[in-house]
Amino acid sequence: KNEVEQSPQNLTAQEGEFITINCSYSVGISALHWLQQHPGGGIVSLFMLSSGKKKHGRLIATINIQEKHSSLHITASHPRDSAVYICAVRSGGNEKLTFGTGTRLTIIP
């Protein structure tokens, strides 16, 4: 079993839909990252969080430390949101990131 599990693996939605991507992890962590990877490979860091909730534009990330679970939400989704979204966790005292396998999101106009 992977330390970091994401669901769904693939998600196709219509433009404007509310999107939720889930991440569960099995180890104690000091922080969780949400990353976005576009075709071609470049990665953008969306959020780093260790508790509660963060919001940036149409993106919202939440984390429940007790349940070892995080969600990434996209409101009013747009075709430009099409990308792979990756969850990564950092364990306490160790800068190494452990990554989920990613969720491929496709938004259809």
Add this chain to the structure above:
Amino acid sequence: EAGVTQSPTHLIKTRGQQATLRCSPISGHTSVYWYQQALGLGLQFLLWYDEGEERNRGNFPPRFSGRQFPNYSSELNVNALELEDSALYLCASSFVFGNEQFFGPGTRLTVL
């Protein structure tokens, strides 16, 4: 502010050769991280350098090595290349321990 830069963008080598990949962190960042993303696999942690020292390495053989220079730029060397080393190699940097990592565009290494 300039982001993390990596060079070259693409690199083609043959089996048994050596590859050198370079990374320049964001100005002021002292930590540099290297990750490998092989086709069909997720991102895997390779190496972490901070203040010129190797602080941690992932589950990779010793032929993967690197260094960090006094200006905090970093080099990843892969010796005795194997076909399965073909991957996207990503570099990231952060201010200090525990801070957000910012990623570069990657170097795509192809081993023939």
